[in-house]
Structure formats: structure tokens, C-alpha cells
Amino acid sequence: MNKNYPIYQTTFIDDMRSLVEEAAQNFPDSIAISYKDKPSDKTVQKVTFTQWRDDVRHLGTALIANGLREENIAIVGENSYGWCCAFFAVMAIGSVTVPVDKELPIEDIDGIITTTGCKAVIYGRTAESKVKELLQKGGLTSAKLLVAIDSAPSIDKDTLGKKELTTIAALETQGEERYKGGDNAYYDYKIDVTKLASIVFTSGTTGKGKGVMLSQANICLDMTLGMYNFDITRKTLHVLPPHHTFGSTVNYVGHLSQGCEVYISSGLKYVSDEIREQQPTHLILVPAFLEVMNRKIWTTARKTGKEGLLKVMMKVSDALRKVGIDLRKKLFGSVLAAFGGKLELVICGGAKLDEEIIKTFDSLGITILNGYGITECAPLISANRNKYRKPGSVGTPILACRVKIDNPDENGEGEICVKGPNVMLGYYNNPEATAEVFDKEGFFHTGDYGKLDEEGWIYITGRKKNLIILSNGKNVYPEEIEAELQKVEGVSEVVVYAGESRVQKDKITIVAEIFPDADFLADKGITDAQRYFEDQIKVVNAKMPSYKAVKRVKLREVEFKKNTSRKITRFSIDKTID
DSSP: OOTTOOOOOOOOOOOHHHHHHHHHHHSTTSEEEEEOSSTTOSOOEEEEHHHHHHHHHHHHHHHHHTTOTTOEEEEESSOOHHHHHHHHHHHHTTOEEEEEOTTSOHHHHHHHHHHTTOSEEEEOGGGHHHHHHHHHTTOOTTOSEEEESSSOOOOOHHHHTTOEEEEHHHHHHHHHHHHHTTOOTTTSSOOOTTSEEEEEEOOOTTSOOOEEEEEHHHHHHHHHHHHTTOOOOSEEEEOSOTTSHIIIIIIIIIHHTTTOEEEEOSOGGGHHHHHHHHOOSEEEEOHHHHHHHHHHHHHHHHHTTOHHHHHHHHHHHHHHHHTTOOOHHHHTHHHHHTTTSOOOEEEEOSSOOOHHHHHHHHHHTOEEEEEEEOGGGSSEEEEOBTTBOOTTOOOEEOTTOEEEEESOOTTSOEEEEEESTTSOSEETTOHHHHHHHBOTTOOEEEEEEEEEOTTOOEEEEEEGGGOEEOTTSOEEOHHHHHHHHTTSTTEEEEEEEEEEOSSOTTOEEEEEEEEEOHHHHHHTTOOOHHHHHHHHHHHHHHTSOGGGOOOEEEEOSSOOOBOTTSOBOGGGSOOBOO
């Protein structure tokens, strides 16, 4: 723990085009992006920073030649090298990216693309069927050009109408020919970093999302100022959806600007094998991934009869570290091998993370830096640092980012508000919603409740929209109770909410809905899960004020519905209790 160690060296990012150019100059022959064409492939494709620069430049040159300068362009599909090139090329020519979640219903995809007036749609293979269906139904009316990220699009010409169809590869070839022939349009353009550069639709775990408008200054400064606080390692594995800012800004903008290799995952079901095979030295994750990783550690230990031994070894190791002896790599080599054997660091954000998980990984030899971000802030607001962390906190604000607590209560808790160069321009075509979240001083109201300590560290209590207000006026933050219940063995997932009675409309009942860990229950021989969890929750209730006590335990047979960021969509939960 060191309060005063200096900020790390980082590369200042002016705009997306200069980021790509400077990375190629600084790390010309280093690997920028690696990936597999197919998950079953043995060969890993590796792209140097020089090649990546050329591909982005040639794609950008071709997009300009097709009349797409300063236009809105949608990118929809799975994470891929083509997705990455499109993201940078679009902004490098002064156009606006509209990243779209490929998992959305086709009506929502069409709504986002049409509402934002996208003149082109760049799509991956997993989105092709939806693109086809929309064309057949007369959708995508604003688009003039369709660009397949994969090399063999299979859309019939009959459904295209007056739209043109091409591929990323064809555009890059076209752009390369034009550039070598003297077309310098890609460089002969001054980028206005304050203008709209990306419209990112929020994940909407509590309802429909809004279009967050970000400039290149928002994105680039967020990563420049944020990266001063991190000492990232040389290789990461990109597992998050790219259409969210955590996936695009942090994983791509932040890492590529620093010369870090980004291996693009082939999908969620391949992540465990990829981590072992690719041996990343750090990861960028949301809590759901770490919760699964933590569960696997203890499930494996339990099934091999080594759970007790592992706990003892961790205590012994922690004690030795206090006197300067660190034997974690030797003691826990078999555990760390499941994560490739080289994993040193995990930067985690997007939701609250159980402190016990942080302690577990630290005891094993993997540092977890918990942070805080929101799409409207491009997204990073704060983070713990490599050598200075506070339990329960999401860290200190990044440089130039001011944080205040609005209307704090007697405990200093209130709504977290942010002001800085990373804060959005506003919500797309929604001035009313924009006005609602900015106060007279220009602070953005995040909708998150929390507090600041005397040193300015942020502690998050919960979401404003999830807040339970009891008849006696007491406030209950579901996330606080969930954090305690997550510690109960056998809890795989849990959501706490105010149960809605059909009979007594005004009666509020605090409900804990649990998706059990079936393996744990089976290993322990627990046959009456309802009684087991009710008994465990009585223990938890005894540690909390009576008004926060869980009154009803509800078990579910399937995991909670989630969005592509692996956040539980609370609005989809049936909260009726009788």
C-alpha cells in the first residue's frame, strides 16, 4: 500500500487517427491484434501495429471514396479484427460510429440504425441473418451501403434494392489502390475532437436504453487520463462485447495506444480454454466473469478433496507475505495454471464486486483492481491502483475528473455526480433526458448512490433505480444485501428486490431470489435447498439492521436473464410473491 507513488507513463491520445499512427510508429513490429479465424483453428492470426495502421487507413480511404465522410455508420456483429478496424477507421475519417448489440431483436436493431440515420451498416457473420430479415421486411431504410466483415456475404441481390453490398476486404483493397495512387483524403482532413464521434446505446438493465453521444475528446481523454493510473501488462484477452464502451474504449483504445497485444476471444464458451492457451498477463472483466472463475476454483478444490487444504495454504501464504516472503507462484501453481499460468492482474468494472473474491485472488497471486465506470463517462470514472487499493472502494477519480455527492444523508451517502472531459455530450435526440441528468454546475448525475471518504475514494452503495424505500422512510440498497448473500455457499446468483403482493398493494416485502449452485448442493448432500437457504439467510439477517432483513426466499431453476455485458436485467424479473 503506497499512497504517494507516481502516476505511470502513458501515451497522450489526441484523436483516433493519430492514435493509430503513433502506435505504428512506437511499436511497428509488435503484435497489436491476435485472433483465430475459427475457434477450432490451431493457427493464431497475428497483426502487427504497422499492418493494423495500414488496414485502418485503407478502409478509411475507401469509406471516404464511397461518400461516407462525416456520416453515421453502424457496426453490428461479434467481436473481430474487422470490427476493430471499422471502429477506428470510421472515427479516423470524421464519421460517427453507432455500435449495435447483435443480440437485440431485429426491430430494435433497425430502430437504432434508422433513428440515427446510418448511411452504412458494417456487419459480422452472426448478424447477417438479422440483416437479411430486415432487408426482406423493408428495413434499414437509411443505409446505402452494406459491408460484410467476413469475406463471403450471402445476401441475395433481389433483397438489396438500391443498396450496395461489399466486404471489408474489398474496401481495404480499394483503399490501398487509391492511397498508393496518390489519394491522401484520409490524412487531408482536420478532425474536430469536440464533435459527435460515437452514439452508444446503453445496455438498459432497468429498461430501454438511450443513445449516449461521445466525442473523440471524451473517449481519448478518458483513456489518456485513466491509463496514468494503471501499470498494464503486455497481453490481454478481449472477452467483453465491443459495442459497449468497456469493450471498445478500454480494451481497444486504451490498450492499443499503449502497445499492448489484444487477443480477440472467439466467444464466451471458449474463454476458459483461450485463457489457458493464450496465457494473457492481465484481463479486463466484469464481475460476472470473476464470480464464475472464483466458483470454479472452489468447486474444483471441493471435488478433489482439497478445499480445506487450499484455505489453510492461503492463510499461511498471507501470513508469510506480511513478513516479506511471497511463495504464491509456488504454492498455488496448479490453481494459476487454470488461468494460463501468467495472469497477474484483472481490471474489473461494470458492477459491484464481492470483496471476498478480491481477497481470494490476491491470496492466490492475482491482483484485482476494482473500478467504476458508466457509458455516459466514456466509461472510466475511477479505479484502484496497482499498489494502492482500499477494500470496498472503486478507487479514486481519474485525473481531471471531479466527483461530488449530491444531497448526502447522515452517513454521507447520496447520488454520485461527475464533471470532466470524459462526460458525454448528451443523449441523442433527447434534450429532455439530457437536461434531467445535468445540474446547474454542469455535473452529470450518474444514478448511482455512494459516498466519498476523507481522501476522495469512492464507495458505491447501489443504483438509484433499484432503491427500496420502506414505509418508515428507510432506504434499502439491494446491492448491499446481495453482496452479503453472495458470500453464502451455494449461491450462484442472487437478486434482492421489493416483492409486489397482488393482495396487499402497499406492503413491501424484501425478497431474495436465488439461482443455486447445483454442484455445491449435490456435493454437500443438500436435498432441501429451500430450507438450507432460509437457514443461511437467517444468519445474514442477524448481522444487519432489522429493516434490511430478507423476509422471503425465492429459488429459481434457471439463471437470471442477462444482457451481453453479463449484467442481470432486473426489469425482466417477475417480482410478484403471491
